[in-house]
Structures are given as C-alpha cells and as structure tokens.
Amino acid sequence: MYSTGFTSVHGGRPTAEYAKLRRESLENEFGHALGAYSSKSFSAVYRFGPFLALYRAAIISFHVVKLAFWQLFVQDMRKRAVKFRETLISLGPFYIKLGQALSTRPDILPSIYCQELSKLQDQIPPFPTNVAMRCIEEQLGVPVSKLFADISAKPVAAASLGQVYKAHLHSGQLVAVKVQRPGMSLSLTRDALLFHMIGGQLKRFAKARKDLLVAVNEMVRHMFDEIDYIQEAKNAERFASLYSFDIGNDQINDNAGPRSMSRNHRAENIKVPKIYWNFTRTAVLTMEWIDGIKLTDEIKLRRASLDRRDLIDQGLSCSLKQLLEVGFFHADPHPGNLVATKEGSLVYFDFGMMGNIPRHYRVGLIQILVHFVNRDSLSLANDFLSLGFLPEGVDIQAVSNALRASFGSNTRISQDFQGVMEQLYDVMYEFNFSLPPDYALVIRSLGSLEGTAKILDPEFKVIESAYPFVIGRLLADPSPDMRKILRELVICNDGSIRWNRLERLVAAISEQASATSGESPEDKTLNKSSELKSFDMHSVVSATEDLLLFILSEKGQRVRVFLLQDIIRVVDIYLEEEALDVNMKKQTINLRREIGTMKRVSNGFRCLSEAVKLAPGMWTAMLLRMSRKPEVHSYALDIVSALSTHFGHKVSHTCWILFSKLLHQSDKKRQ
Numbered sequence: 001m002y003s004t005g006f007t008s009v010h011g012g013r014p015t016a017e018y019a020k021l022r023r024e025s026l027e028n029e030f031g032h033a034l035g036a037y038s039s040k041s042f043s044a045v046y047r048f049g050p051f052l053a054l055y056r057a058a059i060i061s062f063h064v065v066k067l068a069f070w071q072l073f074v075q076d077m078r079k080r081a082v083k084f085r086e087t088l089i090s091l092g093p094f095y096i097k098l099g100q101a102l103s104t105r106p107d108i109l110p111s112i113y114c115q116e117l118s119k120l121q122d123q124i125p126p127f128p129t130n131v132a133m134r135c136i137e138e139q140l141g142v143p144v145s146k147l148f149a150d151i152s153a154k155p156v157a158a159a160s161l162g163q164v165y166k167a168h169l170h171s172g173q174l175v176a177v178k179v180q181r182p183g184m185s186l187s188l189t190r191d192a193l194l195f196h197m198i199g200g201q202l203k204r205f206a207k208a209r210k211d212l213l214v215a216v217n218e219m220v221r222h223m224f225d226e227i228d229y230i231q232e233a234k235n236a237e238r239f240a241s242l243y244s245f246d247i248g249n250d251q252i253n254d255n256a257g258p259r260s261m262s263r264n265h266r267a268e269n270i271k272v273p274k275i276y277w278n279f280t281r282t283a284v285l286t287m288e289w290i291d292g293i294k295l296t297d298e299i300k301l302r303r304a305s306l307d308r309r310d311l312i313d314q315g316l317s318c319s320l321k322q323l324l325e326v327g328f329f330h331a332d333p334h335p336g337n338l339v340a341t342k343e344g345s346l347v348y349f350d351f352g353m354m355g356n357i358p359r360h361y362r363v364g365l366i367q368i369l370v371h372f373v374n375r376d377s378l379s380l381a382n383d384f385l386s387l388g389f390l391p392e393g394v395d396i397q398a399v400s401n402a403l404r405a406s407f408g409s410n411t412r413i414s415q416d417f418q419g420v421m422e423q424l425y426d427v428m429y430e431f432n433f434s435l436p437p438d439y440a441l442v443i444r445s446l447g448s449l450e451g452t453a454k455i456l457d458p459e460f461k462v463i464e465s466a467y468p469f470v471i472g473r474l475l476a477d478p479s480p481d482m483r484k485i486l487r488e489l490v491i492c493n494d495g496s497i498r499w500n501r502l503e504r505l506v507a508a509i510s511e512q513a514s515a516t517s518g519e520s521p522e523d524k525t526l527n528k529s530s531e532l533k534s535f536d537m538h539s540v541v542s543a544t545e546d547l548l549l550f551i552l553s554e555k556g557q558r559v560r561v562f563l564l565q566d567i568i569r570v571v572d573i574y575l576e577e578e579a580l581d582v583n584m585k586k587q588t589i590n591l592r593r594e595i596g597t598m599k600r601v602s603n604g605f606r607c608l609s610e611a612v613k614l615a616p617g618m619w620t621a622m623l624l625r626m627s628r629k630p631e632v633h634s635y636a637l638d639i640v641s642a643l644s645t646h647f648g649h650k651v652s653h654t655c656w657i658l659f660s661k662l663l664h665q666s667d668k669k670r671q
Contacts (some may be wrong), residue, residue, distance in 0.1 A: 005349045006628060009495045009558050025283055057194055072150060081116035088120065093160035094191035094223070101219040105440060118447075123239050126158035132165065132179040139281040147279060149412050151177065157336075161227055161352075166289060173288070175276060179284035184227045192220045193254075222441075226352035229285035229533040232341055233275045235351035236287070240272035242326055243318055244348075267312040271347045276625070294454055304342045308456040314346045315463070318467045319449050323442060324366060329443040334448045355441035361387065363481050365442065366470055368461065370489050373419065374501075374525065377403040379493065390430075402427045417450045417462045459518045471505065476539040483546050488644065490547070495558030497605025503607070509540055510610035545622050552631040567639060568646050 070083055088095040102109055103117035132155070133144050137195065148167040161178045169175055204650075225231055271290065279286035293300045299307065309323060316340065322329035330337070331353040339347045357365075364387045371380040381399040384390050406423045408567035421443075435443065450462040468530045474486040490502045551559050626632055 009491065009555055047353055055188060055453040060191075060194055062089060070277045073198070077110065077112045078116075081113045082592060084113060085116050085120060088117075091242055092187075092191070093181070094195070095159055098219055100174065100595075101222075101440070105435060106442075111426065120123065126155050126163050127181055129154060129165075130624050131182055132163065135179050135182060136177065136284050139284040140279065141638075148175075148177070158270065159336075167286075169276070169279075173276075175279070175286050176273065176289045177279075178229065178285040180229065185224070188220070188223055188227070197614065222353055225354075228282060229280060231284055232350075232352045233277070233280050233285055233287075235354045236272055236275055239330065239351055239354070242323065242328060244270040244272045268554055269345055270318050271345045273347070273349065275603075276406055279324070279607070289342065290339070290347050292341050294339055295335050295452060298327060301340065304340075306340055306344055310344065311346060312453045312456050312460060312465075315449065315453065316465055317469070318346070318348075319445065320466055320585075323357065323445065324362055324470070327359065327362055329355050329357065329445055330444075331355045331445045333445065333452055334449050335452050337450060353441070353612065355438065355445065356643060358444060361436070361438050361442075363485070366473065367485050367488075368481070369466070369470055370474075370485055372463075373467065374489070374498070375404075375407055376488075376493070377401070378406070381490070382438065384433070387439070389432065389433050389439075391432055394431060396475045399431050402430065417446050419449075419461075420463060446539065468508065471508065476536055478539075478542060478546070483543070483550075486543060487547060487550055494561040495556075497559070499566070505570060506607040510614075535613075538620060541618045543621050545626065548626060550573055560638075564642055568642060571643060572646075 008619060067083070070080060072139055074080055074083070082498055085099060088099040089423070099117045099120045103120065104115050105114065109117070133151075136144055136147070144151060147169075149170050149172075151167035153166045155166040156166050156176075165179065167175050167177050217285070273290055274288040276286040276288075293304060293306070297299075297309070307570075319329070322380045330348060330351065331349065337348065337350045339349070341347060364383060368380065368383050368387075371383060378396075378400040380403055381396045384399070385394070385396060388398075389656065403424075406427050446462060450460065453460040453462065453465075471489075474482055474489065477483075490498050490505065492498060550556050551563065591635065
C-alpha cells in the first residue's frame with residue numbers, strides 16, 4: 001500500500017486508518033439521517049398521497065428514458081454534459097442541489113461534467129406570497145399582522161429552498177423573514193429515495209463512479225440541515241461568536257445568550273445578522289436586516305469608495321481562519337451570500353450549509369498546499385493516501401508519476417484553485433480518488449470563495465493569496481505536526497535545503513521592518529495584505545529554534561551533511577569571485593549561476609538582519625541558548641575541519657592571484 005521508495009528525513013509513514021474510520025462514521029450518520037426522514041416521508045406519502053409519489057416517479061422515469069436515448073445516439077461528451085445539466089434543472093430543487101454538489105466532485109464525474117454543472121443556479125420561480133404568509137402563521141401560531149408592523153408584498157430574494165421578505169417588527173427593528181418553500185422535507189426525501197431507484201441509469205449516462213450514491217447521501221444530509229431553520233440560526237450565532245463581534249449591536253436575549261468575543265474575530269470587518277429567536281421556527285427564520293452592496297455591483301462599490309482588494313482580503317482572511325484554524329466554515333460563500341456595507345464591512349448570509357473539518361484534515365490541507373507548492377509529487381500522493389482520498393492497495397508510485405506529469409514540464413505552478421483542480425481532474429478520475437465527506441464541502445467552499453473574489457479582481461488566485469496565511473500558521477503553531485510541515489517547506493526529503501524557499505520566507509518576515517519603505521519582496525507569492533503577511537516575532541524565533549534543534553538532532557544528520565556541502569560551496573564561490581577577473585566571470589555561464597547563489601545567500605543574511613532588528617532581545621536569548629549546546633560546538637568543529645581540509649591546497653594559490661591583482665591595481669593608479 002505504501003511506496004517502497006518513500007523515505008524522508010522528516011520521518012513518519014502515511015496511514016489511512018483515521019480517514020477510513022472517519023468516512024465510515026459519517027456515512028453511517030448520513031444513512032441514519034436519510035432513514036429517519038424516509039420513515040416520516042413514507043408515512044406521510046401513504047396517508048396523504050401515494051399517487052403523488054407514483055406521479056413523481058413517472059416524471060423522473062420519463063427524463064431518465066430521454067437520457068437513455070441520448071446515451072445511445074450522442075457520443076459527444078460536451079453535448080451529453082449540457083443535456084445532463086438541463087435534465088437536472090427540469091427535475092427540480094433536489095436535482096439542482098445534486099448537480100451543484102457534484103460540480104465539485106472530480107473524483108466522481110469526468111471534468112467536462114464538473115465544469116458544466118458548475119453553471120447550475122437555483123433557477124426556481126418564487127412561490128405565492130399568500131402561501132408564504134400562511135406558512136408564517138402556521139409556524140408561529142399568530143396572525144402576520146400581530147407579528148410584523150409591515151411586510152413586503154413580494155419576496156426580495158428567492159431560491160430553490162425558500163424565499164425572503166422584508167419586514168418591520170412592532171418594536172421598530174427592520175428584519176428579513178426567510179420562509180421555506182412548502183413541502184420541502186417531503187419533496188426532498190421522496191426524490192432522494194426515488195433517486196436510489198434510477199441512480200444507476202444516471203450514473204451510466206454521466207460515466208460516474210460507484211461513489212455517486214454515497215455522494216447523494218452526503219448531499220441529502222446537508223440538504224436536510226439547510227431546511228432546518230433552527231439549525232441555521234444556531235449556525236449563524238456560532239459563526240458570529242467565532243469570527244464577528246459588533247459592540248454597537250448587542251444580541252437580544254431571545255432565549256439565547258449574547259454573542260461572546262473570540263480571539264479569532266475581526267470586529268471591524270466581518271458582520272453576521274442577529275437572530276430573533278421569538279420569530280424563528282423550523283420553517284421560518286427572522287434575522288436582522290442589513291443593507292449592503294452586492295459584490296457584483298461595481299458602480300455602488302465605487303460610489304461608496306470601497307477598496308476591492310481590502311474586501312477580498314477580509315473574505316480570504318475569514319475563510320482561511322474557518323478552514324485552517326477553527327474548522328467550522330461557511331461552505332457556500334458565493335456572491336449571493338456576501339455583501340459589503342458602506343463602512344467597508346463584509347456581511348455573511350445563509351448559514352444552512354456549514355462544514356466541520358477536524359484538525360487532522362485541517363493539517364492535511366496545509367500539508368497538501370506545501371507539497372503542491374514544492375512540487376513534491378511523492379509526498380503529495382502519500383498525503384492523499386493518509387487523508388483517505390485513495391483506495392487501499394493503490395500503487396502510490398504510479399499516482400506520484402501521474403501527479404508529476406499533471407504538473408507538466410512548465411516550471412510555473414498554477415496559483416488559482418480552479419487551475420489546480422483542472423491539473424488534478426484526470427489523475428483523480430483515473431485512480432478512483434474518493435473525496436472524504438469533510439473535503440467535499442471544503443472544495444465547494446474554496447471554489448465559491450475564488451469565484452466570488454474574481455468578481456472583484458479577475459486576477460485573484462486563492463492558492464497564491466492563501467500562501468502567506470499558511471506560512472503564518474506554520475510559524476505560530478508549535479505542535480509537532482505543524483513543525484514537521486514547516487521543515488518540509490525548507491528541507492527536502494533527502495535532507496538538502498531549499499535555499500530559495502528559505503530566502504523568500506526570511507524576506508517575508510523581514511518585510512515588516514521595511515514596510516514603510518515601499519519595497520516589495522522578491523517572491524510575489526508572499527506579497528499580500530498586511531494582515532496576511534504579519535508574523536508574530538516570538539513565533540518566528542521559536543520556529544527558528546525548533547528548526548535548528550531538528551538539524552542538530554539524530555534525524556538531521558543528512559541535513560547537516562548537505563548544509564556542510566553548501567557552506568563549502570559558498571566559500572568556494574566567494575574565493576573564485578574574488579580571484580578571477582570580472583570580464584572572465586561574465587563569459588562563464590556556470591560561474592554566473594554560482595554568483596547568483598552567492599547573491600541569494602547575501603540577500604538572505606540581509607533580510608535576516610532586518611528580522612533580528614524587530615526583536616533583538618528574543619534573537620539574542622535564543623542564540624545564547626543554542627550556543628551552550630554541545631551539538632553546536634561539535635558541528636562548528638566539523639565545519640572548521642572540513643573548510644581547512646577542502647581549501648588547504650587552494651588558499652595559497654588564491655592568495656597569489658589576489659596579491660597579483662592588488663599589484664596590478666596599484667600600477668594603474670601610479671600611471
């Protein structure tokens with residue numbers, strides 16, 4: 001199951017045991033959810049309308065037969081993908097939601113189908129207002145006139161599962177009233193059960209993997225969460241307590257406690273509507289009305305003098321905290337669920353589809369990003385195994401080779417999420433990848449985030465923009481797994497050091513010292529907003545000390561060997577640079593490369609000195625602690641011994657050349 005060629009100075013063997021247990025647990029949970037709703041649905045069907053179920057089955061069967069004929073006579077995958085999307089729209093809310101979920105599942109559908117299904121929107125007309133008013137009265141047990149001072153005659157927004165009205169409470173507060181489409185629980189359950197009867201034909205038409213039914217079970221569980229407005233209200237308050245706090249808008253104590261401030265909040269940037277619990281039930285949700293500007297409205301954003309880049313950074317920072325720090329995340333941050341206030345805050349709506357990603361998968365997500373940036377295909381393949389993407393018994397080396405081929409010969413790595421997914425589509429489908437339930441929503445969230453940000457900035461790339469935040473997380477988190485990923489960033493599996501990565505990392509840290517000078521770091525990947533590139537110096541010093549201790553440990557023996565070779569090489573370059581004539585050097589390509597290395601080392605030391613100036617006391621204390629260790633003394637002797645041995649026969653020769661150059665320069669001055 002493991003690659004026999006996978007050895008690393010960082011240690012550790014990939015294991016899929018956790019991912020396997022997690023998958024089984026969630027699949028059982030999805031099954032129980034479907035079973036519970038199934039029993040309720042069937043009792044309702046047989047009591048009130050068994051013929052409705054038969055009628056619905058006949059409609060679905062008709063569309064499936066049409067697809068079967070298409071399968072026989074149309075071989076063009078693009079046309080079949082378009083027909084598949086159109087059929088899902090015709091079949092209604094359940095199948096639209098199914099298509100939206102499958103658009104982020106390249107492990108199940110070919111890439112052409114995923115791209116086509118990503119165009120799906122909630123294209124369902126609103127239901128009558130009188131039906132919505134009746135639903136409100138049934139849910140709250142009070143006439144609408146006694147609940148609200150006024151309410152809009154038409155919905156201000158509509159989707160496949162519900163629609164929103166604007167209203168005033170008798171106390172004067174302006175609120176949004178979200179009303180669920182009638183019969184959604186029964187309709188969704190009935191369609192989910194009927195899908196299991198005709199899913200095989202749909203799977204054959206779309207050339208889907210066997211995991212299609214598993215994906216449907218996942219989606220069904222999330223859809224039932226979406227139509228439970230009590231759960232959505234709880235999600236909104238939890239999200240607010242983690243990422244938002246508004247002092248001027250305290251939570252009303254309607255059977256719920258006040259919002260508590262979290263250390264993860266950005267009070268000035270992220271807002272969440274307040275929930276009015278006295279006016280909220282399973283199918284009716286009443287929340288604070290917040291006037292905002294749609295992110296697609298360029299004119300209003302410009303009139304409000306809102307900085308687009310700042311809005312993107314706010315959304316990116318909040319999303320990365322959700323996915324990498326806390327684990328509770330908004331799974332669908334599309335433009336309809338995000339607006340900007342005139343004050344520059346970003347407002348989140350619609351908390352029906354939320355995800356919880358365990359720490360194991362959060363760490364795995366960071367590890368995948370680092371290995372992708374490093375183009376370490378073998379480590380990436382082992383990541384996919386340990387996270388449960390790959391089935392047991394797969395040839396890891398073959399997956400690694402396929403990943404390396406997908407990167408292509410071009411040295412430029414795609415820095416946008418969609419580009420990365422397109423690189424991985426064929427590999428995922430070929431090797432029967434299977435996205436863990438937690439990651440299916442993560443991919444949806446990242447895709448929605450990038451799509452939303454591209455509206456404000458067409459050049460936005462989520463992976464490139466997330467990289468500084470990831471570096472900050474690696475530096476700030478002292479846990480062993482995060483320290484291991486940080487080492488993998490700057491040290492290869494064989495023990496050699498990635499000097500270019502180390503130089504760019506040091507440059508990003510030192511940039512804080514020269515932020516006012518307007519200088520940009522060499523690596524554009526690390527040149528983002530001040531919040532994303534801000535590092536705590538105590539964390540930086542601690543991470544540096546941990547890295548040095550690893551190099552001096554038994555595991556770091558190979559690293560010390562490579563480091564010693566690099567030290568000798570740099571000194572060698574310096575002596576050659578000083579000894580040879582400048583014109584001669586320019587004619588030698590290899591030597592020019594070596595001189596570039598020398599400049600890189602010099603630039604690295606310059607950046608390091610800038611970082612030290614930020615906290616000289618911390619750095620001095622750390623260096624004093626390190627200087628007392630016997631391992632440091634031993635390695636210093638090794639360096640001196642190796643340098644004296646290597647350069648013993650060169651020094652005299654170099655000295656004579658330098659002496660000759662000095663005499664030549666002095667003769668020129670006399671002339």
